[in-house]
Amino acid sequence: MVLAKVSATEYVAVTQTCSHEGKKEIVYMNSQFYCTAHGAAFSKTGAGLNSNARSGIKVFQVSIAGNILTVTNN
Ligand code: FES
Numbered sequence: 001m002v003l004a005k006v007s008a009t010e011y012v013a014v015t016q017t018c019s020h021e022g023k024k025e026i027v028y029m030n031s032q033f034y035c036t037a038h039g040a041a042f043s044k045t046g047a048g049l050n051s052n053a054r055s056g057i058k059v060f061q062v063s064i065a066g067n068i069l070t071v072t073n074n
Contacts, residue, residue, distance in 0.1 A: 001060060003071065004028035011062045012044050013071045019048075019055035026057065033057060 003013045006028075014033050016024045023037040032049060033042040040053035048054045061072040 001071065002026050002028055002033065006044055011069060013060040013062050014046060015058040019057055020052045
């Protein structure tokens with residue numbers, strides 16, 4: 001999975017596996033999730049932002065309690 005700090009207080013976790021052709025090449029850059037294989041781009045909510053990303057990407061639930069960050073595979 002890819003866990004990104006998207007703001008001072010917010011984290012977002014998504015699968016590292018791209019929905020385009022299954023490459024495990026998702027990274028977080030320029031405020032979006034991006035696949036380095038063929039350029040699929042996904043929003044912080046997992047929505048596809050271009051044609052290679054049209055199937056979206058799985059987003060995990062992230063919660064923070066004190067110093068403990070929990071990612072749930074829901
Ligand atoms: S496998 Fe990610 S864009 Fe093709």
